[in-house]
Amino acid sequence: MKIGLALEELHRSEAELARELLKISERHKVDHEVFHLARDLAGWSQRHVREIAEIAKHYGQDLDPDAGTKRGPVDALVEKGSELAGHLKSPGLLLLRDVREVYIKAAGVSVDWELLAQAAQGIKHKDLLDLAKRNHPDTLRQMRWANSKLKESATQILVS
Amino acid sequence: MAGTDRIAEPWGARRPYGPGETWPERVDTHLAEGVSPEDVDRWVQTASLLHSNGDAMDIAVKDGRIVGVRGRAADRVNHGRLGVKDLYGWQANSAPDRLTRPLIREGGRLVETDWDTAMNRIVQRTQELLEEQGPSAIGFYTTGQLFAEEYYTLGVVAHGGLGTNHVDGNTRLCTxxxxxxxxxxxxxxxxxxxxxxxxxxxxxxxxxxxxxxxxxxxxxxxxxxxxxxxxxxxxxxxxxxxxxxxxxxxxxxxxxxxxxxxxxxxxxxxxxxxxxxxxxxxxxxxxxxxxxxxxxxxxxxxxxxxxxxxxxxxxxxxxxxxxxxxxxxxxxxxxxxxxxxxxxxxxxxxxxxxxxxxxxxxxxxxxxNGQPTAENTRECGADGDMPAFRNWTNDAHVKDLAKVWNVDPMDIPHYSPPTHVMQMMRYAEDGSIRMLWVSGTNPAVSLPELPRIRSILQQERLFLVVQDIFLSETAQLADVVLPAATWGEKTGTFTNVDRTVHLSEKAVDPPGEAKADLEIFIDYAHRLGLKDKDGEPLVKWHDAESAFEAWKECSRGRPCDYTGLTFEKLRGGSGIQWPCNDEHPDGTERLYEDGKFxxxxxxxxxxxxxxxxxxxxxxxxxxxxxxxxxxxLKAAAYVPAHELPSEDFPFILITGRTLYHFHTRTKTGRTPELQAAAPDVWVEISEADAAVVGISEGDLLEVASPRGSLQAKARITRIRKGVVFVPFHYGYWDTEGGHEPDGAGRAANELTITDWDACSKQPIFKTAAVSVKRTTGGIR
Structure with a gap:
């Protein structure tokens, strides 16, 4: 059974999404809706991470419940790269790139929830299925937010 | 109501009635001192422009001047009554500092000029920007106090003519x-x-x-x-x-x-x-x-x-x-x-x-609503919506609108929701909006976080046009100022909260060279040479009534159907509630009577x-x-506010309207009775908090947030503990600072946070964390 692995992967991707959202919030403080909402939406992912870590104990996984709030070495590298990009491009383009990244990461998390839900149904683990049912809609809302933010911002940034 | 001091008794005498009965009439009148009803040359029909209730009234005219007002007994909204602002506020129309000539900025100063020079400067800048960047460089920020015909025309010019998506009203802040x-x-x-x-x-x-x-x-x-x-x-x-x-x-x-x-x-x-x-x-x-x-x-x-x-x-x-x-x-x-x-x-x-x-x-x-004509900003497509409640994500609706305007659907931006004002300010800040045309509103006082707003509006690279009746704080920062006519000086319709449409007729001429907002927008369209797809002028109307007829056509078949209304039908009796059409020739009292939405x-x-x-x-x-x-039925979970009280900023600030003033006091601050009733800003604080901080009634306080500060006198009330209230009306036009604080601040928005409801995009004026302390000095 590979449920533990699926949970580990979901935990990783969800924590990464949380950190990505925190990152863009910090970086785009002057775009107030991004600043405020990205923090709110990071909170959703942080809650997911805690719930995943909790349930994962039953599948032999010891996962960090606070992984969504910490910044790892990879993040620092990404950050460095982003800063370089920031110097090269306009802040508008950086915003588009960053929100695109949120969209892609959220899409990954969404797929991971799908995988988990499929597995949970296969082994008839109701708790696991409930977890996916409860949290996956949040991920879809995060995706929709990122997508709408891109649509709303793209024209002005790209034509001006 | 002769003899009643309505400043002291703002709601006047009672006319009690029971459930299901008709609200008894009470006709409120106020005439200038020495003028009696027999002296009045004519009474001219209108409705209130100093709040959102839509109270119908007649303007008293004598020797070509407004000399008073009288509530319209026949009207369904007010049955003759008037609010305290209506009774006295008309006097501001003839304030000595009305704008009477266009102004342009020359060598850093605003100087008087003629209409041709002012309009040509705007047109020239528009054309340069369209050439260099396209319509995304141009934004329009209007109000909740123009008339339906004016909003509709502005919407046509901006969305259908220039093709910019950046059109919003200050209704964003209220409705x-x-x-x-x-x-x-x-x-x-x-x-x-x-x-x-x-x-x-x-x-x-x-x-x-x-x-x-x-x-x-x-x-x-x-x-x-x-x-x-x-x-x-x-x-x-x-x-x-x-x-x-x-x-x-x-x-x-x-x-x-x-x-x-x-x-x-x-x-x-x-x-x-x-x-x-x-x-x-x-x-x-x-x-x-x-x-x-x-x-x-x-x-x-x-x-x-x-x-x-x-x-x-x-x-x-x-x-x-x-x-x-x-x-x-x-x-x-x-x-x-x-x-x-x-x-x-x-x-x-x-x-x-x-x-x-x-x-x-x-x-x-x-x-x-917060404003008299806010409903029209929403209906007519001047506030981040499509005209007549069309759906910007529905291609068929856009196509239909394009047909009404006789333009190509591609000419009407509908790739995203129209830009809201807070986003427009951001675009002006990042330099991608380079011309902003502000009509009938005063963002330099009314938007949140004023230090930021002032820095945006003051930018050299932003071409700021302000169309107003006084040299407001915002107008003082403008590159071109256009003197506008106001209520009583122009004709048009507007609609209140409960969908009642009123006609407001011209009673007197505007001062000097001031022009109706409608005339200014039409002039701009013609000077720019905006055309429909057959090469005919895009704006096909020339006055309020012909604009109203065009707007009626645009509203046909939509929820806000005006097709059954005419100026003539609106004259004489009561205002009429939309939808008013063949099916409902007398208007519609309540929507959704049959449970159909x-x-x-x-x-x-x-x-x-x-x-x-x-x-x-x-x-x-x-x-x-x-x-x-x-x-x-849409459910929602509670999410805490973004800025919560902290050790440094332990109070929650709320701001709001008060009885004797409207908005940034452009009119009410120039009305002697209203100005005397509430001459300066104050801070309301609870008895318990006042005791803890050591504050007595009337003490001068400094209220500060992470963004700015103001000074005002304390009023100790039974407001709930932990909360302070500051009225939002007080800016700087009547202070030494002119458009900004000279020393201590006094505008509530020095303190407020730049944050808005993600769904309505309405700024949040009622949850900022602030500190409060007694102060002795630095009085304005």
Whole structure:
């Protein structure tokens, strides 16, 4: 059974999404809706991470419940790269790139929830299925937010 | 009302009446000293422009000057009454510092010029920017105080002519959430209720709505019911001890920013006690199951903790609401300008919907407006919506609009929702909006976080056009200032909160060279040479009546159908409520009488938005709700405000309107009686907090937030603990600073946060963290 692995992967991707959202919030403080909402939406992912870590104990996984709030070495590298990009491009383009990244990461998390839900149904683990049912809609809302933010911002940034 | 000092008695004498009876008339009149009614040459029909109630009145004219006003007894809205601002505010029309000539900036200073020079400068800059960057460089920020014909023309010029997506009104600050909440629940804007619901209701619940000060004539109607037999019970939700609270059967004073929790608590009790109309829910709604499930998380004890309201009060309020037979709910800025604005306002809709209390006498919702013509900004496409409640995501609607305007659908930007003002300010800040045309509003005082707004508007690279009647704080920063005519000096229509359309006729000539806003917009279109797709002028009308006829055509078949109205029909009698068409030739008192809503996917104005993220739903997602013809019950979880009190900033600031002033006091501050009644800004603080900080009544206080500070005198009241209130009217035009503080600040918006409801995009003026301390010096 590979449920533990699926949970580990979901935990990783969800924590990464949380950190990505925190990152863009910090970086785009002057775009107030991004600043405020990205923090709110990071909170959703942080809650997911805690719930995943909790349930994962039953599948032999010891996962960090606070992984969504910490910044790892990879993040620092990404950050460095982003800063370089920031110097090269306009802040508008950086915003588009960053929100695109949120969209892609959220899409990954969404797929991971799908995988988990499929597995949970296969082994008839109701708790696991409930977890996916409860949290996956949040991920879809995060995706929709990122997508709408891109649509709303793209024209002005790209034509001006 | 001769002899009554209406400053001291702002609501005047009572005319009590009982449920189902007609509200008795009381004609309020005020004439300039020494003028008697016999002296008046003519009375000219209009309605109030100094608040949103839509009180009908006649202007008294003598020797070509306005000399007073008289309420119109025949009108359905006010039955002759006038508010205190209406009685005195007309005097500002003839203030000596009215703008009478266009101004342009030369060598850093504004100097007088002629219309040709001013307009040509605007046209030239427009053309340069269109050439260099395209329409994305140009934004329009209008008001809630022009007339329908003017908004419609502005919408046509900006959206259909220039092709910019950047058009919004200051209605964003006052009524955006009303529209968003109606769109969320009923899939289209359109006020369900009518003021006459006050005549029938047995319970009136006012949510964050200080009606006594914001719509004083509507409050007179409620007071007259309260004074009559079988009066309604009033429920008041407000952190302040308002006049409404004093008359309430129950006053709930939640912590600012916790409205959704409170509403969910009330819904929890209503659902748990089964005070719901299951047949109505079944026949006319979708989403009840999810709502019922969501509010399970909000039992009174939990809510009491979040809102700091006793659990028993929540139970009692829910019981009053749950046992109401004719429930009227009204909502205003306490919800609209607070955390989770739309989500909270939607929960008010939900109470009326699940109780089946819509479309019947006394059963109504009034999602209020803050401004007299805000409804028209929304209808006519000047505030981030498409004209006549068309759906910007529905290609068929855009195509239809293109047909009305005789342009290509591609010429009308509809790739994203029209840009809201806070986003426009951001674009001006990042330099991508390079020309901003502000008409009839004063963002240098009214937008949040003024130090930031001033820095944006002052930028050299921003070409700022201001069209106004006085040299406001914003106008002082402009590159071109256009002198406008105002109420009483031009003709047009406007529509109030309960869909009543009034005609406002020209009584006197505007001063100097000032022109009607309509004339200015049409002139701009012609000078730019804006054409339709057949090469004919895009703007095909030349005056208010021909503009109204064009707007009527645009509204045909839409929820706000004006096709049955004419100027002639609006003359003489009462205002008329839309929709007014062949089917409803006398207008429509209440929407949704048959439980049928404008929510069919091919007809609705909006597919809805996520109440937390604000992301628009697409057509497929909307259709999956299966809402055709039904109301949509939308649930929302409580989310804490973004800025919470801290050790350094331990108080929550709320700002708001007061009785004697309107907006940035451009008119009311120039009216002697009104100015004397409230000459300067103040800070309201609770007795308990005053004792802790060591403050006495009248002490000079410094209020500071992470963004700025102001000084004002203390008023110790029974406002709830932990909260301070500052009226938002006071800026700098009548101080040494001119457009900015000279020393200590006095505008409430020095303190407010740049944050907005993600769904309605309405800025949050009612949850900022501040510190309060006594101060001795630095007086302005």
């Amino acid at each position: 955006a959430t009303a529209a968003a909440a109606l769109k969320a629940s009923f899939a289209s804007d359109g006020q369900p209720g009518s003021y006459t619901d006050v005549d029938h209701a047995d319970v009136i619940a006012l949510y964050g709505h200080n009606v006594a000060e914001t719509q004083s004539v509507l409050w007179m109607r409620m007071l007259d019911r309260l004074a009559g037999p079988n009066p309604p019970k009033i429920i008041c939700v407000d952190p302040r001890p308002t006049e409404v609270a004093r008359h309430a059967a129950l006053h709930l004073a939640p912590l600012p920013g916790t409205n959704v929790a409170l509403m969910n608590g009330l819904l929890h009790e209503i659902v748990a006690n089964d005070w719901v109309d299951h047949a109505y829910i079944e026949a006319h709604t979708v989403g009840f199951e999810e709502l019922a499930k969501r509010v399970q998380d909000y039992p009174p004890e939990v809510v009491a903790e979040i809102c700091d309201v006793p659990a028993d009060q929540i139970r009692e309020a829910a019981s009053i609401l749950g046992h109401a037979e004719r429930l009227l709910s009204t909502v205003l800025q306490g919800f609209y300008q607070s955390n989770q604005a739309t989500a909270a306002a939607v929960q008010v809709n939900n109470i009326n919907i699940i109780r089946g209390m819509l479309g019947k006498p006394g059963c109504g919702i009034l999602q209020m 404008f929510s069919a996917p091919d007809y609705c104005e909006s597919y809805g938005r996520d109440l937390v993220t604000g992301a628009p739903l697409d057509e497929t997602e909307y259709k999956a709700l299966n809402p055709s013809g039904k109301a949509i």
